[in-house]
Amino acid sequence: LAGAYLLREAGALDEEGIAAADTVAEEAANLIGEFDEGLSNRQTWHNAALAAAAVWFEDGDLAQRAVEGPRGLVGHLVDGFRPDGMWYEGENYHLFALRGLLTGAAWARIAGVEFFEEEQSRDRLAAALRAPVLSALPDGTFPARKDARFGVSLAQPMYLELWEVGVAGLVGVRQPKVAEELGDWLHHLYGLAPVPPAEIFDSYLHEAGEEPPSRRGRSDLSWWMLIGMGPELPGQADHWKPASVLLPEQGLAILRQGDRYASLECGEYGGGHGHPDRLHLTLHARGVHWLADPGTGRYVSRDLFWYRSTLAHNAPRVDGVSQPMADARAEMFDERGGWGWVKGRFQGLIRTVVAGPTHLVDVLEFADDQEHQVELPWHPAGDWELLTPGRWQPAEVEDEFAHGAERFLPDVPGPVTWRSENGGRTLHGVFDEGGELIRAWGPGRPGEPGERSFLIRRQRGRYVRFAAVVGFDGPAITGARFAPGEIVVDTAAGQVIHRQTSEGWEVVEGGTHTALHGVRRELLARIDLPVVGAELTKYVPPEATAFHLAEPPRLDGTLAGFITESPIHLDHEDQYRRTEEPYPGPDAFSAAAWLGWDEAALYVAVAVTKGEPIFRPVDAKPLRLDNEPDLINSDGLQVYVQADGQARAGWLVVPDPAGSGLQARPISGTQATTSGLRGAWRATEDGYLVTMAIAAP
Numbered sequence: 001l002a003g004a005y006l007l008r009e010a011g012a013l014d015e016e017g018i019a020a021a022d023t024v025a026e027e028a029a030n031l032i033g034e035f036d037e038g039l040s041n042r043q044t045w046h047n048a049a050l051a052a053a054a055v056w057f058e059d060g061d062l063a064q065r066a067v068e069g070p071r072g073l074v075g076h077l078v079d080g081f082r083p084d085g086m087w088y089e090g091e092n093y094h095l096f097a098l099r100g101l102l103t104g105a106a107w108a109r110i111a112g113v114e115f116f117e118e119e120q121s122r123d124r125l126a127a128a129l130r131a132p133v134l135s136a137l138p139d140g141t142f143p144a145r146k147d148a149r150f151g152v153s154l155a156q157p158m159y160l161e162l163w164e165v166g167v168a169g170l171v172g173v174r175q176p177k178v179a180e181e182l183g184d185w186l187h188h189l190y191g192l193a194p195v196p197p198a199e200i201f202d203s204y205l206h207e208a209g210e211e212p213p214s215r216r217g218r219s220d221l222s223w224w225m226l227i228g229m230g231p232e233l234p235g236q237a238d239h240w241k242p243a244s245v246l247l248p249e250q251g252l253a254i255l256r257q258g259d260r261y262a263s264l265e266c267g268e269y270g271g272g273h274g275h276p277d278r279l280h281l282t283l284h285a286r287g288v289h290w291l292a293d294p295g296t297g298r299y300v301s302r303d304l305f306w307y308r309s310t311l312a313h314n315a316p317r318v319d320g321v322s323q324p325m326a327d328a329r330a331e332m333f334d335e336r337g338g339w340g341w342v343k344g345r346f347q348g349l350i351r352t353v354v355a356g357p358t359h360l361v362d363v364l365e366f367a368d369d370q371e372h373q374v375e376l377p378w379h380p381a382g383d384w385e386l387l388t389p390g391r392w393q394p395a396e397v398e399d400e401f402a403h404g405a406e407r408f409l410p411d412v413p414g415p416v417t418w419r420s421e422n423g424g425r426t427l428h429g430v431f432d433e434g435g436e437l438i439r440a441w442g443p444g445r446p447g448e449p450g451e452r453s454f455l456i457r458r459q460r461g462r463y464v465r466f467a468a469v470v471g472f473d474g475p476a477i478t479g480a481r482f483a484p485g486e487i488v489v490d491t492a493a494g495q496v497i498h499r500q501t502s503e504g505w506e507v508v509e510g511g512t513h514t515a516l517h518g519v520r521r522e523l524l525a526r527i528d529l530p531v532v533g534a535e536l537t538k539y540v541p542p543e544a545t546a547f548h549l550a551e552p553p554r555l556d557g558t559l560a561g562f563i564t565e566s567p568i569h570l571d572h573e574d575q576y577r578r579t580e581e582p583y584p585g586p587d588a589f590s591a592a593a594w595l596g597w598d599e600a601a602l603y604v605a606v607a608v609t610k611g612e613p614i615f616r617p618v619d620a621k622p623l624r625l626d627n628e629p630d631l632i633n634s635d636g637l638q639v640y641v642q643a644d645g646q647a648r649a650g651w652l653v654v655p656d657p658a659g660s661g662l663q664a665r666p667i668s669g670t671q672a673t674t675s676g677l678r679g680a681w682r683a684t685e686d687g688y689l690v691t692m693a694i695a696a697p
Contacts, residue, residue, distance in 0.1 A: 001025060001052040021056070029053040029062065036582075038071060039080055041089060041097040045203070047073045048104030055110045063111040066104070073104045077115070077124050082249030085127030089273040090250075091135060092148030092295070095159055098128055099203060102165050106228065116169040126178045129166040132159075133185050134245045135252060137284050138259045140192050144295025145252070145265065147273035147308075150446040153196035155189040157221050158204035161228070164221065168230035176234070183235025190217060191237045244335045246342070248520070253330050253342035255355040260285040260472065262355040265293070265315070266328040266344040275308055276323035276669070278346040280315035281353060281362060285472035288425045290381050297446040299627040305668050306401040306443050311456075316349050316364055316376045320398035321647045322669045332504060334518025341505050341516045349374075354498060354505055354516070358474035359428075361487055361498050366464040370645050374464040378455040380429070382422025388412070397440045397456065400668075404453075405440040415480055418455075428471035432482035435459025435466065544568045546595035546602070553596060553603050555691045557660055557682030561596075562605050562691075568593040601693040606637055608687040615657040631665050637690060638667070639677075646697055647671040655681040655688060662692065 004021040007013035013021075032050055037043040047066045051073065054063035067073050080097060081087055087094035105115040115121045132142055136154055144150040163182050170179040195216045198207035206222040213220055218229065246253045251267020265280040275296075283291040291314050296307045310317040317323055328346035335341075341354040348368045354361040366374045390410035397405040410416060416437055420427045431437065436458045444452040457466050467487060471477035475492035487498040497508040504517040545566040553561025570593070571586035583589070589610050596603040613635035623630045629652060636654035650667035660680045666672035679692030 001049075001056050005052075005056060025053045025056050033062075036071060039076065039088075041080070041087065041093040041100070043071060044073070044076050044080070044097045044100035044104065047071075047076065048100050048107065051104045051107035051111065055107050060111075063108070063113075067108045067111065067113050073101055073108060073115075074121065076101060077121060077128075081124060081128045081131075083124075083127070084247040084249040085124070085129070085131030086135070086247055086250045086252075087128070087131075088249075088268060089270050090146035090148055091132050091142040092144070092146070092152075093273060094128070094132055095142070095162065096203060098162055099158065101128075102162060106165075116172060122170075122175070125166070126170060126175065129163060129170075129182060130178065131247065133163075133182065134242070135247065135254060135263075136242070137289070138261050139284070139287070139289070140189060140196075143263070143282060144293050144446075145277075146270045146275050146295070148293075148295040149199075150292075150295040150297075152199060153192070155192050155196050155216065156199055156201075156204075157207055157216065158201055160186065160189060160216075161221055161225055164218070164225055164229040164233075167233065168228060171230055171234065180234045183233050184237070184239040185235075186233060187235055187237035188240040190215075244340050246330060246333045246520075248330070251328055251330050251344070253333050253344070253353075255335065255340035255342065255353070255360075257338060257340070257355065257357050258473075259287065260355065260357070262353060262360055264330070264342045264344050264351060264353050266330040266346070268327050269325050274325065275313070276310045276317075276325065277313040277315045278323055278326070278328035279344050279349060279351040279364070280313045281351070282314070283360070283470065283472070285427075286425050288381055288422050288427070290420070290422070290427050290470075290472065291379065292381065292445060294379075294445050297443075300624065303401065303443045304627050307446065309399065309401070309669065311375075311377050311397075311399050311402060312379075312442070314377060314379055316346075316351070316366070316374060318348075318366070318372050318374055319647050320373060320375070321671055324648065330520055332516075332518050333520060334504065334516040336516065337507075337512065337514040339507050339514045339516060341518075348372075352500075352505070354507070356496075356507065356509075358491070359469055359471040359477060359489060359496070361489070362466075362468045362470065363487075363500075364464075364466045368462055371460055371462050372464075373458065373460045374435075374466075376457040376466050378429075378457070379452070380420040380427060380455075382420040382425075382427070384418055384420035384427075384453075384455075387417040387419060388415075392439070395436075395438050397438060399442070402440040402442045405438055408437040408439070415482065417477075417479070426476075428477040430469045430477060430480040431457065432465075432467040432480075435464070544593075544595060546597050549596040549598050549603065552598060552601070552693070553605070553691065555603070555679050555693055557680045557689055557691055559594065559605055559607075559689070559691075562594045562603065563596060564594055568595070597696075599696070601695050602641060603691070603693050604639060605689065605691045607684065607689045608635070608637075610635060610687045613688055615655045616663075617657055618663060629665060631663060635688075636663075639692070639694070640667075640670070641694055643697055649673075649676060649694075649697075651677050651694075653677065653679075653690060653692065655690065662690065664692075 032046045050066035087097050140153050141151055163186050167179050167182050195212045197212045244256045254263045261284040263282045294307050294312055297303050306312050310322040328344055330344050332343035339356045343352045348366050350365045352363040364376055388410050390408055392406035395405040395407035416431045418429045438456040439453055441451045441453050467482045469480045469489050477491055479490040481488040485500050489496045499506040507514040547563040571590035573583040576583040591608045594605045616634035631652050631654045634654045640650040642648040648670050649672040650670040651672050652665040654663045656663055662679050664677040676695050681690045
């Protein structure tokens with residue numbers, strides 16, 4: 001449409017060409033308009049396409065929907081890009097959604113809506129343009145958080161164009177400070193050497209298949225920049241000096257000092273592209289990405305489930321399973337005197353990271369009224385080795401992808417020292433003596449051949465504490481002493497004392513005392529206060545009744561043996577998770593469920609209302625689709641069970657169309673087994689009924 005619009009406005013498109021464009025645009029707009037994906041990053045591109053069609057047809061109603069509607073470009077700018085500027089699904093989808101938004105904003109400008117003129121939208125756009133700049137790694141790549149691709153340079157032409165358009169828009173509305181900051185960043189990216197080869201993106205094919213230039217400049221960008229970029233780029237390359245920052249909505253705390261970058265992952269889980277990696281630690285120093293978030297591999301490869309597990313990250317897990325889908329928060333953040341710190345909380349876990357010019361201190365704590373097994377993986381880059389003498393003996397690690405596990409038995413009590421070598425650089429580490437130290441093998445970082453060994457710290461108890469010191473620059477660490485409130489780091493140049501205080505953290509280095517505080521209060525400030533006199537209604541969570549059964553039900557696809565009082569109803573729009581179609585109503589799609597139990601099992605019956613359900617045959621050929629099990633492309637159920645103090649189990653349950661049996665597939669990331677669920681099904685007049693037994697743990 002952009003090409004057709006330019007030709008039509010120049011009088012170079014004849015009536016036949018206009019009619020052809022009309023046909024394509026109308027068909028596309030109808031299809032896209034019916035496919036509302038809500039707050040998905042893809043919907044931003046749908047809105048851009050609808051805005052283009054609205055301009056082409058001069059359709060004011062369509063323009064208003066695509067631009068100003070709650071799920072239009074404005075809605076995505078307000079709700080998708082959080083107040084700290086970052087898209088809720090992380091940097092990878094941030095950059096994708098931002099390009100779609102700016103593409104749509106160019107069409108909106110022709111329709112009479114200027115995103116850079118109105119103060120609130122301009123400020124949010126400026127924050128969105130700055131956010132990936134603030135979180136960028138020292139090597140010019142973005143951190144592979146959530147479902148991001150690993151090791152992708154921000155000097156890609158597609159990304160360069162985002163900031164070019166942003167700078168031009170901000171200069172036009174006289175925002176010199178932000179425009180100059182982004183200009184400094186762009187100068188820095190243009191000066192990177194060697195030039196990163198152009199990646200293949202579905203949304204950007206300008207350089208597809210071409211050799212990268214020896215030096216990429218502004219004239220190497222796509223034709224869009226001829227009308228989008230400014231004539232001059234403000235700023236200078238050597239002015240780009242990134243600082244420590246907390247992106248509060250993302251919960252991403254970044255501690256920078258020179259070329260050292262340490263971060264702690266808190267904040268939102270991140271929707272469908274989120275990973276169970278709360279309190280993950282990243283370290284990039286002296287040009288080496290020592291501790292990395294692996295992001296994700298290929299969506300069509302089995303190892304995707306490894307990269308989406310807690311064990312693949314430098315993040316804690318409890319009782320041998322990946323973290324639940326929940327949010328974490330950064331409670332403390334401060335920087336002064338060359339030192340910075342962050343303290344994050346996730347359920348019963350607290351992680352404190354203190355980073356300085358030459359080393360960092362890491363403390364993980366867990367507390368609960370019941371005993372649990374806590375594990376903390378470490379995935380250092382390069383070739384690591386333990387310097388403390390000892391031997392290894394066989395051990396076990398609960399994970400599909402980890403194997404060859406061994407437990408370290410030191411010859412002497414006390415802390416365990418280790419180091420890793422990578423590209424002529426050395427990382428020194430010291431673990432306190434808490435718990436066990438395990439080594440295992442698993443997939444390496446995305447794109448790496450073969451497997452890599454990694455470390456796991458493991459301890460069981462109601463209170464668990466792991467402390468570590470990691471040195472990456474300056475005098476080598478020669479040892480460390482760990483006490484509950486104090487950690488003493490011995491280096492070739494002297495001692496550094498770390499103390500946890502009632503108000504924060506204190507670092508004593510020679511005669512210098514550095515006190516770190518920084519209580520985060522923004523969560524309290526964001527609570528909406530009720531209007532005086534308004535009626536307050538307490539939220540009451542729904543409850544379901546599970547009846548004790550004297551005899552087990554028949555489990556034959558009927559309700560025989562179940563007590564049918566107090567069913568659970570799934571028949572409201574707010575219970576519906578939208579796919580391609582809006583909720584058709586309870587007569588077309590709904591369910592009722594009944595629960596029973598005895599000492600051996602939990603019994604579940606579910607009657608589903610749905611015309612002509614489709615069940616995938618057991619012997620069907622593999623679909624080879626994306627990152628999902630084949631059975632998800634079928635009518636069926638998902639059932640999750642979690643008993644007090646135990647891990648969650650989940651099954652994907654689909655009736656077998658060849659008989660009365662059930663296909664029960666354990667859901668990855670849970671403790672379900674193939675033998676944990678049994679039952680049968682029958683067809684009904686308006687759908688089907690499933691009865692099943694789930695063995696009591």
